[in-house]
Amino acid sequence: xxxxxxxxxxxxxxxxxxxxxxxxxxxxxxxxxxxxxxxxxxxxxxxxxxxxxxxxxxxxxxxxxxxxxxxxxxxxxxxxxxxxxxxxxxxxxxxxxxxxxxxxxxxxxxxxxxxxxxxxxxxxxxxxxxxxxxxxxxxxxxxxxxxxxxxxxxxxxxxxxxxxxxxxxxxxxxxxxxxxxxxxxxxxxxxxxxxxxxxxxxxxxxxxxxxxxxxxxxxxxxxxxxxxxxxxxxxxxxxxxxxxxxxxxxxxxxxxxxxxxxxxxxxxxxxxxxxxxxxxxxxxxxxxxxxxxxxxxxxxxxxxxxxxxxxxxxxxxxxxxxxxxxxxxxxxxxxxxxxxxxxxxxxxxxxxxxxxxxxxxxxxxxxxxxxxxxxxxxxxxxxxxxxxxxxxxxxxxxxxxxxxxxxxxxxxxxxxxxxxxxxxx
Numbered sequence: 001x002x003x004x005x006x007x008x009x010x011x012x013x014x015x016x017x018x019x020x021x022x023x024x025x026x027x028x029x030x031x032x033x034x035x036x037x038x039x040x041x042x043x044x045x046x047x048x049x050x051x052x053x054x055x056x057x058x059x060x061x062x063x064x065x066x067x068x069x070x071x072x073x074x075x076x077x078x079x080x081x082x083x084x085x086x087x088x089x090x091x092x093x094x095x096x097x098x099x100x101x102x103x104x105x106x107x108x109x110x111x112x113x114x115x116x117x118x119x120x121x122x123x124x125x126x127x128x129x130x131x132x133x134x135x136x137x138x139x140x141x142x143x144x145x146x147x148x149x150x151x152x153x154x155x156x157x158x159x160x161x162x163x164x165x166x167x168x169x170x171x172x173x174x175x176x177x178x179x180x181x182x183x184x185x186x187x188x189x190x191x192x193x194x195x196x197x198x199x200x201x202x203x204x205x206x207x208x209x210x211x212x213x214x215x216x217x218x219x220x221x222x223x224x225x226x227x228x229x230x231x232x233x234x235x236x237x238x239x240x241x242x243x244x245x246x247x248x249x250x251x252x253x254x255x256x257x258x259x260x261x262x263x264x265x266x267x268x269x270x271x272x273x274x275x276x277x278x279x280x281x282x283x284x285x286x287x288x289x290x291x292x293x294x295x296x297x298x299x300x301x302x303x304x305x306x307x308x309x310x311x312x313x314x315x316x317x318x319x320x321x322x323x324x325x326x327x328x329x330x331x332x333x334x335x336x337x338x339x340x341x342x343x344x345x346x347x348x349x350x351x352x353x354x355x356x357x358x359x360x361x362x363x364x365x366x367x368x369x370x371x372x373x374x375x376x377x378x379x380x381x382x383x384x385x386x387x388x389x390x391x392x393x394x395x396x397x398x399x400x401x402x403x404x405x406x407x408x409x410x411x412x413x414x415x416x417x418x419x420x421x422x423x424x425x
Contacts, residue, residue, distance in 0.1 A: 074151040074315075075101050076137040076165075077332065077353050078226055083133055083196070086204030087212075092232050092410065094330065097353050104135050107190065107198055109152030111167050111176045112145060114189035118160060118178065121185040126177050127211050127223065129168035129185075133196050136166040138226065140348070140355065141334040142180045150308035160184055164224065169195050179224070205229050210399075210408070217396045222407040227395050236388045237351055237412055237419045239381050241287035242325040248272050248283045254320055255291070256299055257281055283380075289321065291376040300373035307336065307343075313373070314345045314366040321378055329356060329383035331363055343368040351383055351412055354421070358414040381414065390421045398423035 078091035079100040090100035130136060139148070145158035148165060164179035169192035178184040206229020210218035218225065245266075249259035257263065257274040266272045270285030279299070282290045293300060302313035311333060318331055328351060335346040347364040349356040356363070358379055367375040392398070392410070399408050402423075411424045 075332075077140050077350065077355075078138040079104060080130075080136045080138075080207065080209075080226055081134070081199050081202045082130060083199045083202055085202075087207050088202040088205050089207035089226055089228070091226065092228070092234070092353050094352055101137075104137075104198065105152060107135065107167060107195060108137055108165055109149065109154045110190050111174055111188045112149040112152065112156040112158065112165075113154040115145075115156055115158050115176050115186045116188070118158060118184040118186045121177065121183045123183065123223065125185065126164075126166065126179055126183060127209075129166055129170070129175065129177050130209060131212075132168045132170070133192070133199060134166055134168040135195070135199060136164055138164050138224075140332045140350070141336075141346075143333065143336065144307060145178065147308050147311060147336075158186070167195060169193075218399050218408070220404045220406075221399050221402065222405055225406075225408045227408065231392060231394050232410065234354070234390045234392060234410060234421045235352070236386045236390055237328070237421070238384050238386065239414050239419050240327075240384070241380065242382045243283055243285070243287040243289075243380055245272070247325070251283070251289075251321065251323065252281055254323065255281060287380040289376070289378040289380055291373075291378075293372065293374050300376075302368070302371040302373075305341075305343075305368075305371045307338075310343055310368055310371070311336065311345055313371075314347070314368075317366070317373065317376065318347060318364055318378070321376075322380070325380060325382050327382040328352075328385045329381070334362070341370050349381065349383065349414075351385060354410045354412055356383065356412040356414055356419075359416065383414075383419070392422050395423075 075097060077097070078089060079097065080087060080089040081100075081104070090096045139162075142161045142163045145156050145160050145162065148162075149156040149158075158178070160178045160180070160182070162178040162180040162184075164177070166177040166179065167174050167188075167190070168177065172192060174188050174190040174192055174195050176186050176188050178186075208227055208229075209223065210221040210225040210227060211223035213219075213227075218227065249264075252259045252264070252274045257276060257279070259274065263276055264272065264274050272283050274281040278294045280290075280292045291300075300313070300317060302309040315331075315333070322331070326349065329349040331347040332350050332355075333345060334348045334355075335344075337344045345366045345368075346362045347366075349358070349363045358381065362377075362379075363381075364376070364378040366373060366377075395408060402408060407424070409424050410421065413420050413422075
């Protein structure tokens with residue numbers, strides 16, 4: 001007897017439907033955390049999230065962007081080389097900073113990886129080291145040696161907080177000097193001749209540290225103020241608030257919030273709030289973003305509570321939040337404070353390696369409880385450099401009006417009247 005093809009097709013459809021129902025029942029029986037933490041399961045049940053009592057945000061894989069997109073966070077803001085011909089310094093330009101760190105950063109990684117036990121040293125010995133064949137890396141704030149090493153993809157046994165990392169040829173091997181509130185030195189297994197070969201191609205540009213000035217014009221400054229050979233040409237800059245409705249909704253969606261319906265509210269002043277269980281995101285009309293988590297949810301979480309993992313998580317989240325909106329600026333890590341299980345990472349905007357000081361404080365502040373982010377504050381700004389330059393005082397004149405012990409450096413100030421540039425006062 002010939003089988004009815006329609007009956008066979010109906011049987012196949014019924015079998016497929018039963019298989020889908022069985023799969024759905026199996027997924028529904030799984031713990032909610034298993035579903036939300038498994039990408040393919042989250043995608044599968046997303047259309048039925050409300051039936052399972054799961055928010056759409058918990059099923060959205062927050063794109064923790066490549067941490068490298070917050071480029072400057074892992075790089076120094078100045079690099080200075082001394083060889084037998086003289087001193088060469090790289091600062092006030094992202095392109096020269098990128099090139100110099102690419103050229104010399106591996107040497108710092110090698111020194112950190114092979115560093116031996118530290119011993120306390122003096123400011124005089126640090127200055128003597130800078131007078132030898134040496135390369136000095138200055139970060140915008142004090143960071144741990146372990147964090148600096150992790151950015152260079154090496155491990156180190158050092159446990160110090162430093163702003164300056166200085167490699168100096170000292171006999172057969174290179175000595176590493178670590179300069180922060182406390183001063184340390186340690187021997188490395190890097191050979192001094194290797195450092196000499198690495199630095200020999202640099203051509204002196206007239207730059208110098210304040211303590212190296214033979215004319216004593218900068219005696220009142222902090223000795224490690226790194227000064228250019230001539231008054232630098234600083235470009236004018238402008239700032240804008242990128243937070244229109246379209247940008248805010250796209251940002252909320254990228255962070256796992258539903259930008260539509262009752263979860264979104266905009267008040268008469270233009271401040272927008274997105275809420276869901278365990279999370280709240282607010283974006284003010286002025287571009288000030290605040291993200292809060294109750295700490296019991298884990299969407300924004302570092303791989304561990306180790307310092308390097310916390311910073312990488314913060315950088316990655318900032319990459320998602322800024323989403324290319326920073327324009328010509330970069331965000332650099334400028335501070336990290338730990339108090340028990342609480343950790344706060346602060347970041348600031350930089351233009352051409354020059355810090356930008358907004359009137360509202362830091363550019364970003366990310367607070368962790370353990371490995372989980374519980375609060376983020378971020379000033380969203382788009383900075384644009386122009387082709388016009390700004391006239392600033394010659395360094396000697398600027399130094400003369402600073403309080404004793406100050407570090408002379410250029411800054412941008414972002415205020416309600418616009419972005420201005422000049423020497424730090």
